[in-house]
Amino acid sequence: MRSIRTAAAVALIATLTACGGATSGAGEDKPSAGAKGTVNLAINPWVGYEANAAVIAHLLEKKMGYTVEKKELKEEIAWQGFETGEVDTIVENWGHPDLKKTYIEDKKVAVDVGPTGNQGVIGWYVPQWMADKYPDITDWKNLNKYADLFKTSESKGKGQFLAGDPSFVTNDEALVSNLKLNYTVVYSGSEAAIIKAAQQASAQKKPLLFYFYEPQWLFAKEKYVRVKLPEYKEGCDADLKKVACDYPDYVLDKIASKKFADGNSTAYQLVKNFTWTNDDQNLVSDYITNQGMSDEKAAEKWVNEHEATWKPWIPAGS
Amino acid sequence: MTATVPPPPVLQPGGRVLGTALDPPAPSRRGRVRSRTVAAVLLVLTVAAYLLFRTDGAADSSDAASFRFFDSVRDWVDANRDTSPFFLYGFNYVRLGVRLLVDTVHGALTGLGFAGLVAAVTAIGAVLAGWRTGLLALGGFLAFGVLGLWEESVDTLVLTLSAVLLSVLIGVPLGILAARVRWVGATLRPVLDVMQIMPTFAYLAPMTLLFLIGEPAAVIATMIYAVPATIRITALGISEVPPTAVEAATALGSTRWQLLGKVRLPMARTTIALAVNQTIMLALSMVVITALIDAPGLGQNIVNALQRVNVGAAFDAGVAIVILAVVLDRITTGAARRTRLHRPARQRRTRWIVAGAALAGVVLIALVPVRETDLPAYSFAAPVNDLVGWIELHWYDVTEGLKNGISAGVLDPLETVLVTTPWWLFVAAVAAFGTLISGWRAALIAALAAAGPAALGLWQHSMQTLATVLVAIVITMAIGVAIGVFCARHDRLATGIRPLLDAAQTMPSFVYLLPAVALFGASRFTAIVAAVIFAVPPVVRLVERGLRDVPPTVVEAALSAGSTPRQLLWKVQLPMARGGLLLAANQGIVMVLAMVVVGGLVGAGALGYDVVAGFSQRELFGQGLAAGLAIVLLGILLDRLTQGFHHSKRPRG
Amino acid sequence: MTPMIEIAALWKVFGPRADRVVGTPLADLPRAELRARTGCLAAVRDVSFDVRPGEVFVVMGLSGSGKSTLVRCLTRLIEPTSGDISIGGESVRAMNPKRLRELRRRQVAMVFQHFGLLPHRSVLDNVAYGLEIQGRSRAERHRRAAETLALVGLQEHEHQYPDQLSGGMQQRVGLARALATDPEVLLFDEPFSALDPLIRRDMQDEVRRLHAEVGKTLVFITHDLAEALTLGDRIAVLRDGELVQVGTPEDLVGAPADSYVADFVRDVPRSDVLTLRWIMRDPAPGELCEDEPLSHRTVIRDAVHRVLRAERPIAVVDGTERLGVIDADQLLPALISHHRQVPV
The missing domain is CATH 3.40.190.100 (Glycine betaine-binding periplasmic protein; domain 2)
Incomplete structure (x- = not known):
């Protein structure tokens, strides 16, 4: 009896080992970083962030043909999303040296994509x-x-x-x-x-x-x-x-998941190129908060009026 | 017609199943007098000890040993998530499996397209629960499109169905085992108790630790929340199968499996259908909360509205949730009711034909290129926000006065007393009074639970939360009992109020924060208001039922002895409904606690805030997890004390 | 003729470590004392009897006398504590679970006080249940079930559900279910005590008729003496788990074994049960009798008319042998020895 049980256990372990186990990133291979796919955009809970995200989302969807998945997440949780593949990019990051150390240096699942231009x-x-x-x-x-x-x-x-x-x-x-x-x-x-x-x-x-x-x-x-x-x-x-x-x-900056960055899609390049002033952001925030516009409407209005600002963000050949 | 149909099980709103509550015999007169004396002595002793030993109520350290321990656990998990066999071969596979399930359900529902899904739900409603329900489902699902919440509603539906599927797969077999195998039942009971006391909020953080954020963690958290109801009600259904039928089938030579498959399960199917119904309702309310750990759906809209203090936007999402809940509820209760009806074979065949036709219809309709965006759009946001604005403007003094009055007059003094009580005195008082009202067993558990927060290093926060909970409970019971008594005495009012109570109970706790926060800003009182709104409906229900369950012969006897209505209420109905009232208090406490903790999102502070902060700030993770544990302990403490009250008044020895 | 069922020294003790009771001095204690000393309840105590093939054997006792436990021990629905049971010559207690199931499926069927019907199945499927779990084909079991339903007069109701039927009809379904598997033995556990008196009498007639038609061995449990007397070829009286007396109805009424049985049968109209054998006297020497003798099996009541009209005593005979004589002096006390009519 015992030998049967032992044999079964050995067989089970062997099977599992052969499978190699599942890592935390497994099963998350959504076509996010690929060609014209979906970009998972974290939305942190303040309106300034929303303004950045609205404009980036608008450009990605309307000018470049991506689908954007917006995710209402608090800062910490958005960072965790880099690891699971739930999040491709955070577009206004306030410091967070501890998170940068964990996710960029230690786990190597995220990269710094440069400042947003906002102070x-x-x-x-x-x-x-x-x-x-x-x-x-x-x-x-x-x-x-x-x-x-x-x-x-x-x-x-x-x-x-x-x-x-x-x-x-x-x-x-x-x-x-x-x-x-x-x-x-x-x-x-x-x-x-x-x-x-x-x-x-x-x-x-x-x-x-x-x-x-x-x-x-x-x-x-x-x-x-x-x-x-x-x-x-x-x-x-x-x-x-x-x-x-x-x-x-x-110096507010943008963070992207390693996978998104490595894919080097035009979407990633747009995020990388994105940079604007506090006034730009305040204008869009004002549209959203006080003029009763939805994020999409506000972004559309700003984009229509500030072509000179966003034109250079759009990567060549997209 | 109903002679052999088992009565529907008695459910608490939280999905807890009650056995039949036997009226405990009244304690002897001498015993009562003696226990009163003991209580008085204990009270004096406690007050004296408090005055002698009260502390200055120093704030909790932000660096307790327990926090560091949980932090180190988190660090270990973070470091080993992709190397430890627990994760490689355990949790990560679970996560993958659940992800696969969610994707499959999502694919199936969205694959139908807008028109197809609406048609499918309508057809399912009509076939399972009659054409009325079909129409309701049709209207409800069209409303998601009209509200502009189609995708969110479908996402919520997908998560709910996935969690329910898991709950049924796990819960029904466990329920059967619990009913049939004594040690399984005995082992599960305390586990389920704790699971049901646990405020939803407390286990979000551990979920993200094990399963990271996203849909799998959300589905598993939801499953954990809902599965106790599945297990309990299934077990109840199985154990309620009349022994005579089982014996008769045994006497004919059935094997164990034949007994299960041909007798027990079919005879329990109405109850099991009810279990599924309850599971769906619980899952729906939890799925919304899991928006905090990145679950998609209507919960996201609510979180969003909460962050922008936009009551109108939340109102739309709330309406969508209620619609979804009502549609799912009607379909499943309709289906459950159908399991009791017997129809001749010919009619059954017709039903198959109807179902087949409906399927063909769904396929055809799915091909119609209608999209949810083609519907006219409507949103309640603007009118609701106008109303809220008006109230804020005109009622400011009233709301502010109420808030300040209760905070300064009741909440602060109570909080001060609790916070300055040394922990050992509190534990001793719990043990002493617990023994008096609930027997030593319950008191021991309660006292251990009371000592827990001190050990975790969260004494002050726990006492602050407890103070808020106690105030909220008193208000909840006062309002709930008043309305319950009213409903029990005025049938028309009761019928009028019932749909309101139904709708209120399908709303996830979360939604109630918004009106409260709009009226009262960020404060503990806001959490109290939300908790009262959340907990009053079930209390009303239990009180009303308790009063209505008083045997009519007793009422008749009292009336013929010349009682006035008031005497009838105070001398006959309320004392006889004691069981129902205590149950209402117990249930109310569990719900109030859950809500007060969620109030951490809107300035209620203390443990709830610790939990929120725990999953929003990395360095506070350990404290958050410890706070979650402290909340569970508070829940056990309150539950044991009041449950004991319910069960203990039997003669001892 | 070998008995159909043989019970020997059967014990059933409920309670903690029940097996320590039998065969020790504890077993001799009265029920209440045993309970106080050990917490055990001796539901069946040292019961032995035989049931002959084709016989209607009634077990009678008040509630709590152990009769329901006793009948459940026969097919081990309740596991006996000790003793022997054999059915058709085979020891039931030695059977393994598989053989025991076979016994329940094919040889012994049971009818229950509360019917034990399955509410989710139609009448037809309820009756077919026993055949279904034997793995018979759908067509076969439905044919057989329909036949059996016709036997109990329910052929019109096969597609209805149990809760659409009256209590009496439900018990007919229970009866049909037991008959459907064509068992050798039918066990009845107080089958009619939940029914109205009138329906009860109908059902008793039904059982008598079926017994005459299909000729099974019947073991019938009841607390109703009248029912026992009507149906039973022999009656066993059970008190506190112990067998007090086994005998024909006449034996019980005419010669109660003890005061308990006597008390039981006190109200039975003796003239309805007893035969002339019980009251005849020896003829006086040279006494002249009526020409036409009476059989010794004649029930007293049936003889009243003739005896009271006769001018001389009437001879009581068994065939040609004269057993005694009877006249009004013997008859009248038997007629007035009770004061209440018991419905039979």
């Missing part, structure tokens, strides 16, 4: 009226003095610092504790929720201290003032738990 800024902001009324509020050293102004139902008796989507690049909790600020970080859950709160704070003159970033269309409509945090120095954010300095400036 990224992350910081702490207050509405203009607060800066007018309390001029010294824009220095972090004075924030504790005004903590009472920012109290809300969620802030546990301290001042509220309103953060965004948990997936965003943030050091806020570490900053609050390391700078010994009498504040509680409250997550609104999304960009839209921060924008809503910021608009309300401006319109109804309500106190608000919040996480925000550029490029961002809202700055074209209303004024917000950045609070000065201790100056950023190279490496001061190396240990995320001990950060006590401001956010660095970011």
